[in-house]
Amino acid sequence: MGKPRVHEIAKKYNKQSKEIIEILKKNNIEVKNHMSTVEDAQVAVIEKALGAKKEEKPAKKENRPDNRQDKSRNQQRNRGQQRPQNSQNNQNRGGKKPEGQLKDKDGSQNQGGQKKVLKKENPQNSQKFSNNNNGQNGKNKNNKFNKNNKKNRNNKFNNKNQNTQKKKKTGPGAFIKPDPVKKPEYDPSEPVKIPEILTLKEFAEAIHIPANDIIKKLLISGGGLVNLNTELDFERAEEIALEYDRIVELEETVDVIEELLKDDDEEDTKDLVTRPPVVCVMGHVDHGKTSLLDAIRSARVTAGEAGGITQHIGAYTVQTESGTITFLDTPGHEAFTSMRMRGAQSTDIAILVVAADDGVMPQTIEAINHAKAAGVEIIVAINKIDKESANIERVKQELTEYELIPEDWGGTTIFCPVSAHSKEGIDDLLDMISLTAEVLELKANPNRKARGIVIEAELDKGRGPVATVLVQKGTLHVGDAIAVGSAHGKVRAMIDDKGKRVKVAGPSTPVEILGLSEVPFAGEVCMAMENEKEARSTAEKFIAYGREKMLSETKSQLSLDDLFDQIQAGSVKDLNIIVKADVQGSVEAVKQSLSKLSNEEVAVKVIHGGVGAITESDVMLASASNAIIIGFNVRPDPAAKDAAEGEKVDLRLYRVIYNAIEDIEAAMKGMLEPEYVEKVIGHAEVRQTFKASGVGTIAGSYILDGVIQRGSTARLIRDGVVLHEGEFGSIKRFNDDVKEVKTGFECGLVLENYNDIKEGDQIEAYIMEEIPR
Numbered sequence: 001m002g003k004p005r006v007h008e009i010a011k012k013y014n015k016q017s018k019e020i021i022e023i024l025k026k027n028n029i030e031v032k033n034h035m036s037t038v039e040d041a042q043v044a045v046i047e048k049a050l051g052a053k054k055e056e057k058p059a060k061k062e063n064r065p066d067n068r069q070d071k072s073r074n075q076q077r078n079r080g081q082q083r084p085q086n087s088q089n090n091q092n093r094g095g096k097k098p099e100g101q102l103k104d105k106d107g108s109q110n111q112g113g114q115k116k117v118l119k120k121e122n123p124q125n126s127q128k129f130s131n132n133n134n135g136q137n138g139k140n141k142n143n144k145f146n147k148n149n150k151k152n153r154n155n156k157f158n159n160k161n162q163n164t165q166k167k168k169k170t171g172p173g174a175f176i177k178p179d180p181v182k183k184p185e186y187d188p189s190e191p192v193k194i195p196e197i198l199t200l201k202e203f204a205e206a207i208h209i210p211a212n213d214i215i216k217k218l219l220i221s222g223g224g225l226v227n228l229n230t231e232l233d234f235e236r237a238e239e240i241a242l243e244y245d246r247i248v249e250l251e252e253t254v255d256v257i258e259e260l261l262k263d264d265d266e267e268d269t270k271d272l273v274t275r276p277p278v279v280c281v282m283g284h285v286d287h288g289k290t291s292l293l294d295a296i297r298s299a300r301v302t303a304g305e306a307g308g309i310t311q312h313i314g315a316y317t318v319q320t321e322s323g324t325i326t327f328l329d330t331p332g333h334e335a336f337t338s339m340r341m342r343g344a345q346s347t348d349i350a351i352l353v354v355a356a357d358d359g360v361m362p363q364t365i366e367a368i369n370h371a372k373a374a375g376v377e378i379i380v381a382i383n384k385i386d387k388e389s390a391n392i393e394r395v396k397q398e399l400t401e402y403e404l405i406p407e408d409w410g411g412t413t414i415f416c417p418v419s420a421h422s423k424e425g426i427d428d429l430l431d432m433i434s435l436t437a438e439v440l441e442l443k444a445n446p447n448r449k450a451r452g453i454v455i456e457a458e459l460d461k462g463r464g465p466v467a468t469v470l471v472q473k474g475t476l477h478v479g480d481a482i483a484v485g486s487a488h489g490k491v492r493a494m495i496d497d498k499g500k501r502v503k504v505a506g507p508s509t510p511v512e513i514l515g516l517s518e519v520p521f522a523g524e525v526c527m528a529m530e531n532e533k534e535a536r537s538t539a540e541k542f543i544a545y546g547r548e549k550m551l552s553e554t555k556s557q558l559s560l561d562d563l564f565d566q567i568q569a570g571s572v573k574d575l576n577i578i579v580k581a582d583v584q585g586s587v588e589a590v591k592q593s594l595s596k597l598s599n600e601e602v603a604v605k606v607i608h609g610g611v612g613a614i615t616e617s618d619v620m621l622a623s624a625s626n627a628i629i630i631g632f633n634v635r636p637d638p639a640a641k642d643a644a645e646g647e648k649v650d651l652r653l654y655r656v657i658y659n660a661i662e663d664i665e666a667a668m669k670g671m672l673e674p675e676y677v678e679k680v681i682g683h684a685e686v687r688q689t690f691k692a693s694g695v696g697t698i699a700g701s702y703i704l705d706g707v708i709q710r711g712s713t714a715r716l717i718r719d720g721v722v723l724h725e726g727e728f729g730s731i732k733r734f735n736d737d738v739k740e741v742k743t744g745f746e747c748g749l750v751l752e753n754y755n756d757i758k759e760g761d762q763i764e765a766y767i768m769e770e771i772p773r
């Protein structure tokens with residue numbers, strides 16, 4: 001019987017996972033998330049807390065005085081039920097699928113899937129693989145059991161959790177009598193979701209196998225010395241799980257900010273009040289965006305502000321007779337689009353500036369498309385009407401092509417002829433903005449925790465990280481704990497667009513904030529949190545998520561396989577190479593030959609050369625400089641091998657210099673020979689041996705798994721050690737030569753030019769399979 005997970009307990013008691021986590025926290029029990037398992041004793045603690053709550057407020061239930069409470073509970077319940085559905089949807093959405101899953105899928109099409117099945121049946125394989133050199137490319141992908149993934153070492157959050165968990169379990173709650181909670185039945189055939197990285201202990205619990213058993217098995221099968229705290233990446237965990245006939249699936253990594261935003265979206269309409277519109281100015285270069293913004297600002301400078309230093313904080317508000325308008329002070333649609341990250345729309349209305357003397361130009365069209373894509377209302381400002389060459393009608397005419405039809409022509413788009421120079425039409429434009437805002441019924445709840453978007457951010461020498469935040473919901477206060485992407489902190493001070501220190505900022509208000517731990521990115525969401533601890537943990541989760549994403553998505557080192565494509569795409573100008581060889585003479589010879597390969601498109605550069613094994617530091621240098629490593633008669637040491645896999649560095653091993661030159665030349669021309677990988681197709685066990693004159697030793701064998709085929713290569717293994725590799729001399733069933741023998745059948749095998757075969761030996765058959773490029 002498995003331990004229940006937080007979300008299961010939550011479901012059982014009609015609570016949100018959050019609430020359960022909260023209860024655990026209050027009792028000093030740290031859990032990672034809703035997927036975390038809960039010890040029996042801890043379940044008792046939860047039940048006690050829930051029970052206590054009920055007892056505290058018995059009257060409420062009877063009298064039902066508070067409809068809202070019931071309502072919100074219902075909402076929570078609904079939400080709780082919807083969540084799994086959501087995550088399923090996410091999985092189906094191609095873009096959201098974690099890389100690990102995709103990789104796995106691919107893997108099952110090539111040697112990966114087959115390899116894993118074989119491993120399940122014959123754990124010795126891992127030993128064998130590490131004893132073998134897989135062809136001249138030397139990408140020993142099979143040696144996963146020895147892998148010490150670099151990623152793991154970085155995962156400080158996992159470590160942290162693990163430590164706290166350990167501490168808590170020895171605490172006072174550990175000996176509370178187990179509760180009678182009905183645990184969900186554990187079904188070993190059901191796939192188990194696990195995170196990208198987890199400790200062996202967590203893994204053992206997840207697949208319901210005693211950790212000691214796994215540790216022993218790994219040790220015996222050559223998987224190396226591991227302990228409870230050894231971190232396993234998904235790939236390794238998956239392999240071990242297969243040994244126990246368990247299926248594991250990668251837990252979906254969720255973007256913590258997206259999740260928070262999702263939870264945050266529901267808002268009671270009665271709490272909403274009208275908020276000022278947020279307006280941006282777009283248009284073709286030189287059509288007067290900056291001049292128009294300046295004209296609006298100067299036209300609206302009130303007596304109090306006159307003479308004051310105008311602050312350029314990326315946004316400003318102007319007061320009109322019909323209310324406040326917030327302008328984003330970043331002309332051009334680049335800023336506008338960058339602020340659409342996470343779907344957090346910053347702008348309500350776009351002012352499309354078109355010069356009356358120039359008409360619709362390429363960037364005008366671009367701006368229209370961006371605004372339309374974002375679903376932003378467009379108001380056209382026909383600028384420079386003071387110019388003699390101005391032709392308002394022509395602009396109107398041209399814009400009809402883009403479905404911007406003026407009201408007086410029967411359309412719905414507002415057109416305002418203006419002059420940033422003479423200020424003509426500016427007031428009219430402001431009125432039209434307010435009118436549009438009214439129609440849009442822009443509303444927000446000012447009485448909630450603030451949420452906003454970063455418009456600009458920089459590191460100020462004296463003040464530290466400074467960010468201009470446009471508050472979108474709620475009210476931000478000085479002293480609020482906030483999380484902004486990877487940054488967090490407490491709002492130390494807020495300065496408005498007039499340079500005044502303010503204590504609060506409501507919806508649609510831009511403010512400069514001080515007190516962040518680092519400079520956030522423009523476009524990132526700013527969220528006020530319950531307390532600083534929560535803010536920090538949100539930022540940390542964001543960093544962890546970002547790093548995972550970076551590792552899985554953006555890390556792509558140069559490889560010979562895609563060199564040609566990259567040269568064609570113009571993304572590779574220098575082909576950096578690190579050369580390691582057994583003797584200095586070879587290093588020099590390779591350097592010279594390689595440099596001669598440079599052509600107009602790409603310069604071949606040997607950035608480092610040396611004698612001896614390929615080390616981790618060679619790999620790190622290659623990773624940092626996007627280089628390929630070439631080794632002659634040398635091998636990578638184990639750390640280098642792991643690092644190369646982790647850093648995705650292309651590491652190629654050769655015996656002959658000529659082959660290396662040939663490969664690189666071919667890669668530059670896009671004509672690299674296909675790469676082959678070994679695919680094990682079957683195993684036979686030798687049950688009896690016979691000697692026959694003229695033939696040699698015949699191994700009377702039984703096919704354990706897969707198939708032994710003519711044309712495949714044989715590998716003779718005794719006690720996990722590979723003794724011989726070579727061709728099959730013959731494969732016979734009774735006295736007949738056959739093409740293949742399948743699992744469960746007996747046969748006579750002869751190895752070409754090899755007779756040292758003994759009872760109990762294993763014969764592995766493999767073929768070299770081409771990897772599609």
Ligand SMILES: Nc1nc2c(ncn2[C@@H]2O[C@H](COP(=O)(O)OP(=O)(O)OP(=O)(O)O)[C@@H](O)[C@H]2O)c(=O)[nH]1
Nearest residue numbers: 284285286287288289290291383384387419420421
């Ligand atoms: N006559 C006249 N000239 C104007 C008016 N508005 C802007 N200009 C001039 O047009 C030129 C471009 O104006 P900007 O405000 O810099 O235009 P912009 O669209 O912000 O330009 P970029 O920021 O380069 O894209 C400047 O020389 C302005 O003086 C106007 O209403 N009338």
